[in-house]
Amino acid sequence: xxxxxxxxxxxxxxxxxxxxxxxxxxxxxxxxxxxxxxxxxxxxxxxxxxxxxxxxxxxxxxxxxxxxxxxxxxxxxxxxxxxxxxxxxxxxxxxxxxxxxxxxxxxxxxxxxxxxxxxxxxxxxxxxxxxxxxxxxxxxxxxxxxxxxxxxxxxxxxxxxxxxxxxxxxxxxxxxxxxxxxxxxxxxxxxxxxxxxxxx
Amino acid sequence: xxxxxxxxxxxxxxxxxxxxxxxxxxxxxxxxxxxxxxxxxxxxxxxxxxxxxxxxxxxxxxxxxxxxxxxxxxxxxxxxxxxxxxxxxxxxxxxxxxxxxxxxxxxxxxxxxxxxxxxxxxxxxxxxxxxxxxxxxxxxxxxxxxxxxxxxxxxxxxxxxxxxxxxxxxxxxxxxxxxxxx
Numbered sequence: 138x139x140x141x142x143x144x145x146x147x148x149x150x151x152x153x154x155x156x157x158x159x160x161x162x163x164x165x166x167x168x169x170x171x172x173x174x175x176x177x178x179x180x181x182x183x184x185x186x187x188x189x190x191x192x193x194x195x196x197x198x199x200x201x202x203x204x205x206x207x208x209x210x211x212x213x214x215x216x217x218x219x220x221x222x223x224x225x226x227x228x229x230x231x232x233x234x235x236x237x238x239x240x241x242x243x244x245x246x247x248x249x250x251x252x253x254x255x256x257x258x259x260x261x262x263x264x265x266x267x268x269x270x271x272x273x274x275x276x277x278x279x280x281x282x283x284x285x286x287x288x289x290x291x292x293x294x295x296x297x298x299x300x301x302x303x304x305x306x307x308x309x310x311x312x313x314x315x316x317x318x319x320x321x322x323x324x325x326x327x328x329x330x331x332x333x334x335x336x337x
Numbered sequence: 338x339x340x341x342x343x344x345x346x347x348x349x350x351x352x353x354x355x356x357x358x359x360x361x362x363x364x365x366x367x368x369x370x371x372x373x374x375x376x377x378x379x380x381x382x383x384x385x386x387x388x389x390x391x392x393x394x395x396x397x398x399x400x401x402x403x404x405x406x407x408x409x410x411x412x413x414x415x416x417x418x419x420x421x422x423x424x425x426x427x428x429x430x431x432x433x434x435x436x437x438x439x440x441x442x443x444x445x446x447x448x449x450x451x452x453x454x455x456x457x458x459x460x461x462x463x464x465x466x467x468x469x470x471x472x473x474x475x476x477x478x479x480x481x482x483x484x485x486x487x488x489x490x491x492x493x494x495x496x497x498x499x500x501x502x503x504x505x506x507x508x509x510x511x512x513x514x515x516x517x518x519x
Binding site: 141144145148149176177179180181183184185187188196197200201203204207208 | 360363364367368371385388389392393396457458461476480481482483501504505508509511512515516
């Protein structure tokens with residue numbers, strides 16, 4: 138048997154009879170072995186005293202109240218499944234509504250997106266729906282004024298070929314605004330200035 | 338009435354809705370839970386946190402307890418697992434933050450503040466932190482709590498031979514640490 142195992146058995150009280158007597162004799166005959174065993178015994182004595190340290194009892198008195206407080210807080214903060222499900226549904230519905238609304242706004246206000254992204258069939262349906270926003274007389278007037286004004290300007294300014302690309306078109310609404318704000322004399326003045334100074 | 342029967346009655350009462358029975362179970366085992374956690378972690382704050390975690394697990398899981406072991410063995414296993422998890426988290430934190438171990442951090446709120454031999458107890462706790470967890474656990478149960486190897490084997494699920502070996506290695510290391518201090 139190794140010496141360390143003997144020491145452990147001795148310290149644990151597992152040596153008995155002849156074996157114990159023999160080992161005790163070994164200890165008495167070896168000051169080094171005696172010193173080693175004494176140091177182990179000293180360690181064990183110190184730690185055994187530490188088994189029940191005298192401590193502040195208030196800590197243990199407060200363990201249960203603290204635990205109850207934690208349980209209470211946990212229960213209060215715990216969300217009911219029905220409430221969680223309702224909240225999640227509400228968020229999803231809100232997101233869908235926002236998405237759909239924004240898509241409509243995009244179609245209404247961004248002409249480029251409308252023309253590039255939608256199919257011709259879809260475009261026809263939009264034209265049919267949104268054309269109800271104008272009355273037929275208004276729409277005819279706009280088209281007439283637009284084409285009349287454009288052809289007049291192009292002829293008078295003698296614009297053709299590539300020069301047409303630099304010509305800024307005027308929409309029906311802008312044309313109305315110009316007409317409302319300018320007098321006949323002012324319109325003639327602008328026209329004559331354009332012709333005389335050849336700003337084209 | 339044996340301890341096992343008493344525990345059985347307390348659990349039955351608690352599972353029938355008697356909250357005071359849970360308080361009785363806590364009062365019965367709280368010191369053992371605390372000191373096991375305290376010796377494993379080395380400081381009061383971590384031990385206190387583990388005590389609360391263990392109570393929470395007990396509160397939730399007592400209804401499933403079937404007395405395949407004693408109630409204390411079950412509580413001990415929970416405490417041990419929680420302590421080891423905390424030590425793992427702490428060692429990871431120490432690696433990344435380059436900190437020394439933390440067992441001094443709780444000195445201000447320590448329940449040992451009015452203890453006459455406080456310095457000695459803290460010194461012993463520090464020594465325990467310097468040996469491997471497996472050895473520490475066996476040493477605590479054998480040298481401090483005075484349990485037999487069979488009892489320790491039942492608690493930890495480890496073989497008696499392995500426990501004896503771990504215990505003696507721990508004893509040698511701690512004795513060496515104490516001698517180095519002198």
